[in-house]
Amino acid sequence: MAPYKVLYGRRCRSPIGWFEVGEAEWIGLYLVHQSMEKVNILQEMLKTSQSREKSYTDVRRRDLEISKRIGNVAYKLELLSELATVHPVFHISMWKKYMSDPSLIKPTENIGITKNLSYEDVPIQILDHQVHMLRTKEVALVKVLWRNQFVEEAT
Incomplete structure (x- = not known):
């Protein structure tokens, strides 16, 4: 079985096979001219779809x-x-x-960045506390809200 038939479930039709049975007997200038017309139509369709796709992406590009x-x-x-x-x-x-979200912008002065570009995280509140049981141990999990973070960013 040809690879094209395996992938798409049908025979690959070359430009020569685009015509109906019996038309292929007209081998000559007419056949070449007709196949060139069909290739030109396909190229125009591809250009149209490419320009449409480009217009969609250009809207979002900055x-x-x-x-x-x-x-x-x-x-x-x-x-x-x-x-x-x-x-x-x-x-x-x-x-x-x-994607820009103005609510996430935080001024750097409030965070307190030091000269070596580090800062101290200070816990504000414990939001949740759980104990996970392993086979022989108990592991405590604590969800902490840190300074200069939103509740969704708590770890």
Whole structure:
């Protein structure tokens, strides 16, 4: 069985086989002309679908604020002055798609970041407490709300 038939359950039809039985007897200029017309129709359909797909993706695409490209996969970003101590060059694998949510923006002054870019997490409240029984041990699990975090981010 041909690989195409295994994948799609039907015979692969080449441009020569697009015509009805009996029409293939007209081998010559007419057959070539008709097959070229069908190929042109298919190319137009592909261009239409590609342009439609491009219009959908262009709506969601935004330009990035990149200072310059460094190598094939590294970029230098324009960061805020508050983040001047952060190294501005990032590998492209570290980027993730981000949908803006203004409620998640937190000012850095309130967090208390030190010069070595660390901060002290202070527990505010214990939200939940459970005890899991293993075969011979009891393990206590505590869900803690930390300073500068929302309830959904509690660990």
